[in-house]
Amino acid sequence: MNKRKRFKLLFTAVLSAAMICGLAACGGGSSQGGGTSSGGSSSGGTAGTIVSFETVDLDGNPVSSADIFSANKVTMINVWGTFCGPCVKEMPEIQKLSEKYASQGAGVIGLICDLPVGDDTNLADAKDIIETTGVKYLNIRAWEGSDEMLPSVTVPTTYFVDSEGRLIGEKISGAKLKEYGPTLEKLLAEEE
Numbered sequence: 764m765n766k767r768k769r770f771k772l773l774f775t776a777v778l779s780a781a782m783i784c785g786l787a788a789c790g791g792g793s794s795q796g797g798g799t800s801s802g803g804s805s806s807g808g809t810a811g812t813i814v815s816f817e818t819v820d821l822d823g824n825p826v827s828s829a830d831i832f833s834a835n836k837v838t839m840i841n842v843w844g845t846f847c848g849p850c851v852k853e854m855p856e857i858q859k860l861s862e863k864y865a866s867q868g869a870g871v872i873g874l875i876c877d878l879p880v881g882d883d884t885n886l887a888d889a890k891d892i893i894e895t896t897g898v899k900y901l902n903i904r905a906w907e908g909s910d911e912m913l914p915s916v917t918v919p920t921t922y923f924v925d926s927e928g929r930l931i932g933e934k935i936s937g938a939k940l941k942e943y944g945p946t947l948e949k950l951l952a953e954e955e
Contacts, residue, residue, distance in 0.1 A: 808914045808922065812930045814840075818880055818906040821890055826903050832928045836868030836954040839947060840922040842915040844877040845888040849938035850919045854896040856940050861900045864947050868954070873902035876915055880904045923950050 816828045832838050841857055843850035854873075861871040873893075878885045893902055913922055921935040921943065932950050935942050 808912070808930065808934055810930050810932065812912070814912055814922075814924050814928050814930060816906050816909065816912070818903050818909075820901060820903055821875075821878075821886065821893070826901070828928055831870065831872060831901070832924055833926055835870035836926055837931070837947060837950045838870040838872060838924045839943065840872055840874055840913065840924060842874045842876050842913055842918055842920045842922070844918045845875065845885045845892060846877060847918045851892050851896060853919065853938045853940055854892070854898050857943070858896070858898050858900060860943055860947065863944075864951070867951050869947050869951060871900040873898070873900065874905060874909065874913065875902060876905055876910065876918055878904045879909075880906055923947070925950075925954060 814828055814832075818826050820826050839857075839860075841850075843854075857871060857873075861869075864871075875885070875889050878889050889902070892898075913920070915936075917936045919938055921939075922930055923932045923934075923946065925931050931953075932946055935946065
């Protein structure tokens with residue numbers, strides 16, 4: 764094989780490997796929105812599943828799923844990570860959605876997948892991100908088993924829960940701001 768053909772073959776192999784790695788890092792290369800792989804499992808998180816937890820917010824205050832969900836017709840759970848650029852980028856818009864739909868019975872919470880209870884490694888980063896983005900909605904720390912209950916192979920991943928803590932609708936994987944509002948509207952109408 765001549766030098767030119769070897770170079771072409773090597774270049775194609777390297778380019779292919781880079782594309783595969785790039786797609787994996789973005790949660791499969793969805794054509795809508797971005798995201799970052801977080802290594803969660805792919806089981807769980809199906810409609811009808813009950814989401815139940817006790818955890819803490821970023822200030823260490825206890826938080827219960829029952830208290831959060833019973834206060835809303837529909838709660839949007841946005842699973843995000845401090846390492847995820849697309850997650851951070853969408854947060855100001857999610858804050859606007861939180862304000863827009865609150866009077867209709869919708870709540871929004873953020874679940875920080877890389878901030879488990881008992882591990883403060885990313886706590887300062889999470890607080891800085893929340894302050895910088897102007898987010899006012901509740902953000903909670905990951906609890907033991909949260910990644911099985913709400914699997915997030917890609918972050919952000921967004922789930923919707925009814926007032927009894929039951930997953931409803933389809934999860935949205937990746938930063939897909941244009942889907943959040945219409946999904947909230949549809950689910951709120953169904954919960955009437």
